[in-house]
Amino acid sequence: NGASVFSTSSPDTLAAQRAKLAQRLSIEAELREALLAGHLRLAYQPIMDIASGQLHGVEALVRWRKPDGEMIAPDVFIPIAEQSDLIIDIGRWVMRQALRDLASLQGGALARLKVHVNMAASEFVSGALPDTLRFMSDELALPTSQVVLELTESMLMRQPEQVSRVMHRLREIGFEISLDDFGMGHSSLAMLKSLPISSLKMDRSFVRDLASGERDRAIAETILDLGHHLRLEVIAEGIEDAAQLAVLQACGCRFGQGYLLGRPLPLDELVLAFPDGRPR
Ligand code: C2E
Ligand code: MG
Numbered sequence: 295n296g297a298s299v300f301s302t303s304s305p306d307t308l309a310a311q312r313a314k315l316a317q318r319l320s321i322e323a324e325l326r327e328a329l330l331a332g333h334l335r336l337a338y339q340p341i342m343d344i345a346s347g348q349l350h351g352v353e354a355l356v357r358w359r360k361p362d363g364e365m366i367a368p369d370v371f372i373p374i375a376e377q378s379d380l381i382i383d384i385g386r387w388v389m390r391q392a393l394r395d396l397a398s399l400q401g402g403a404l405a406r407l408k409v410h411v412n413m414a415a416s417e418f419v420s421g422a423l424p425d426t427l428r429f430m431s432d433e434l435a436l437p438t439s440q441v442v443l444e445l446t447e448s449m450l451m452r453q454p455e456q457v458s459r460v461m462h463r464l465r466e467i468g469f470e471i472s473l474d475d476f477g478m479g480h481s482s483l484a485m486l487k488s489l490p491i492s493s494l495k496m497d498r499s500f501v502r503d504l505a506s507g508e509r510d511r512a513i514a515e516t517i518l519d520l521g522h523h524l525r526l527e528v529i530a531e532g533i534e535d536a537a538q539l540a541v542l543q544a545c546g547c548r549f550g551q552g553y554l555l556g557r558p559l560p561l562d563e564l565v566l567a568f569p570d571g572r573p574r
């Protein structure tokens with residue numbers, strides 16, 4: 295295709311391209327089987343209110359363990375699923391499972407928890423998403439306001455008008471929308487102004503060198519200011535050590551997620567780890 299003498303990465307040979315395609319197709323076929331066989335699971339990573347120490351929400355993260363025990367990372371299989379309609383089936387499974395899990399928490403200490411679910415671009419462009427989600431949440435008698443859909447900036451760019459229509463419809467029904475990996479993409483301020491977004495997730499690349507780098511701290515503070523002025527919650531991603539957490543708290547960041555605060559866990563383990571909405 296576009297491989298030319300100007301391309302900076304060395305173009306694959308035909309044989310290498312074929313091998314890649316074969317691998318992609320084999321992962322896709324195995325994934326399709328895994329979905330049907332019930333081999334996908336959800337793990338839930340805590341999103342903490344770092345001002346109060348309370349559990350604020352969780353992010354549902356899909357997990358695939360092959361029958362031989364090998365774990366395949368979502369960074370590997372989600373992009374492959376996104377190249378076919380498989381992502382629609384996976385997205386639907388993830389959403390149904392996350393809503394069922396949220397329903398199972400009703401009546402307990404974690405009943406008010408927000409559940410974040412990652413969305414793929416093609417789920418948004420079809421336009422069927424709002425009705426599908428409304429049907430699922432009605433069936434389980436769940437408040438839609440506890441469900442937060444995570445989108446990335448690049449998704450907003452693909453078909454901005456269609457995506458904006460779907461987002462507004464989802465907001466009317468009551469779902470919340472969060473912008474994932476914020477700062478890595480190209481969303482314009484105009485988009486942030488006009489789209490019905492309720493929170494920003496500061497990409498973990500800005501959190502990483504927070505305690506040592508002047509500029510990283512300046513960027514983090516700028517994102518926090520932006521969120522504050524637009525009345526958006528800001529959730530810092532990828533907090534791994536106490537120094538990063540301390541800087542974020544000092545900057546007035548209200549919410550955080552990362553291995554320091556909690557790893558992704560199966561639902562039953564999460565419930566045990568946060569008996570009264572606080573870490574045990
Ligand atoms: P994401 O939505 O940005 O999710 C956060 C990722 O960062 C997760 O990786 C999480 O385990 C990891 N993480 C959390 N805290 C830390 C930390 O302190 N340090 C580091 N280094 N990493 C941390 P995971 O579970 O491997 O997921 C990777 C990506 O795959 C997600 O990035 C998301 O884009 C996608 N993904 C996961 N589950 C789903 C899903 O159900 N549907 C869709 N469409 N995409 C999904
Ligand atoms: Mg996410």
Ligand code: MG
Pocket residue numbers: 474475495531
């Ligand atoms: Mg993220």
Ligand code: MG
Pocket residue numbers: 475
């Ligand atoms: Mg990410």
